[in-house]
Amino acid sequence: MRSEHAPHAVEELCEEGSSVYAHALRQGRVRVEDSERAPCLLDFGLLRPDPTDARWLLPAAPATALPRLLRTIEDRIAGQRAREARLTAAFAPLIALDTELSAAADLPAITVLDGLDHINAAIDRAMSDVTEEFLAIQPGGTRPPETLAEAFPRDQAVLGRGCRMRTLYQHTTRHSLPVLAYFEQLEGDVEARTLDEVTDRLFVFDRSVAFIPASKDRTVALELRHPALVEYFATTFWRLWRLATPMWPQAAPQVSEGGVTPRQRAIAGLLVEGLTDAEIADRLGMNIRTARVHIAKLAATLGSESRAQLGYLIGQSGLLERNQ
Numbered sequence: 001m002r003s004e005h006a007p008h009a010v011e012e013l014c015e016e017g018s019s020v021y022a023h024a025l026r027q028g029r030v031r032v033e034d035s036e037r038a039p040c041l042l043d044f045g046l047l048r049p050d051p052t053d054a055r056w057l058l059p060a061a062p063a064t065a066l067p068r069l070l071r072t073i074e075d076r077i078a079g080q081r082a083r084e085a086r087l088t089a090a091f092a093p094l095i096a097l098d099t100e101l102s103a104a105a106d107l108p109a110i111t112v113l114d115g116l117d118h119i120n121a122a123i124d125r126a127m128s129d130v131t132e133e134f135l136a137i138q139p140g141g142t143r144p145p146e147t148l149a150e151a152f153p154r155d156q157a158v159l160g161r162g163c164r165m166r167t168l169y170q171h172t173t174r175h176s177l178p179v180l181a182y183f184e185q186l187e188g189d190v191e192a193r194t195l196d197e198v199t200d201r202l203f204v205f206d207r208s209v210a211f212i213p214a215s216k217d218r219t220v221a222l223e224l225r226h227p228a229l230v231e232y233f234a235t236t237f238w239r240l241w242r243l244a245t246p247m248w249p250q251a252a253p254q255v256s257e258g259g260v261t262p263r264q265r266a267i268a269g270l271l272v273e274g275l276t277d278a279e280i281a282d283r284l285g286m287n288i289r290t291a292r293v294h295i296a297k298l299a300a301t302l303g304s305e306s307r308a309q310l311g312y313l314i315g316q317s318g319l320l321e322r323n324q
Contacts, residue, residue, distance in 0.1 A: 024059035073274040109226035119221045130205040136167045137202040142176035159188025167192045183248045193244030196266035264298045268314045
């Protein structure tokens with residue numbers, strides 16, 4: 001019978017597996033022959049042999065099994081990130097080579113901008129040339145007032161030429177007084193929306209040139225002028241825009257459901273993914289202290305007394321289904 005059981009991941013526990021495991025929890029054990037229709041339970045360590053009687057299997061406590069399985073998912077995520085790093089490292093010299101080969105062209109499809117001065121100068125040129133549309137994704141919770149003051153004349157000049165400006169932030173920006181004050185000063189066709197998670201920083205000008213970071217510290221960027229690439233990034237922006245919540249000029253309210261805020265629902269999804277507090281804070285553009293406050297409030301709302309129990313209660317609560 002083992003060969004008839006379709007392989008699956010632990011987060012996709014099959015119906016037979018759920019039924020047998022629940023039965024084992026209720027009865028305290030299950031016969032070996034009754035478990036043969038769900039061999040995944042042994043593979044995932046949810047059942048183990050009874051040391052006193054080979055005819056029976058004993059269930060692992062869910063509160064013990066969940067942290068162990070979450071660590072397995074964390075290891076898998078770490079492996080994927082290592083693959084991303086290796087792929088990026090493998091392509092870095094190829095991008096540099098392609099840039100060198102394209103140097104003779106007036107407007108190369110991809111230009112590597114090394115250093116903040118070069119990056120800012122290229123963005124300033126694009127801001128001076130834009131005539132119709134400026135799209136921006138700005139991750140992180142807020143922007144320093146001095147950065148906003150420096151950007152204001154440039155942004156107002158773009159709006160003054162009749163261009164429209166659309167900006168995507170993370171939800172934490174909705175509570176940033178400097179950002180809200182900044183938008184109040186701008187005059188023109190400007191709108192802003194927010195999402196729990198956005199991509200890394202992105203600028204698109206007139207669907208003719210785009211800028212994306214090429215290093216984690218943002219001291220290296222790519223200037224993209226290949227039509228297919230620029231169109232791809234512009235399309236990505238507008239798809240995210242349709243999913244986002246309006247922030248300016250009119251802010252849409254974020255309604256709490258069952259005592260759980262939209263921010264806490266987003267955190268719940270990341271907790272189930274196995275992310276640490278620091279990783280959750282980074283993904284949602286908030287500091288780790290704020291993330292922990294939200295996690296504590298979520299735990300209190302769901303009646304959880306431990307991290308492992310919180311993951312279980314999130315799954316039982318239906319919170320993640322509401323995010324679909």
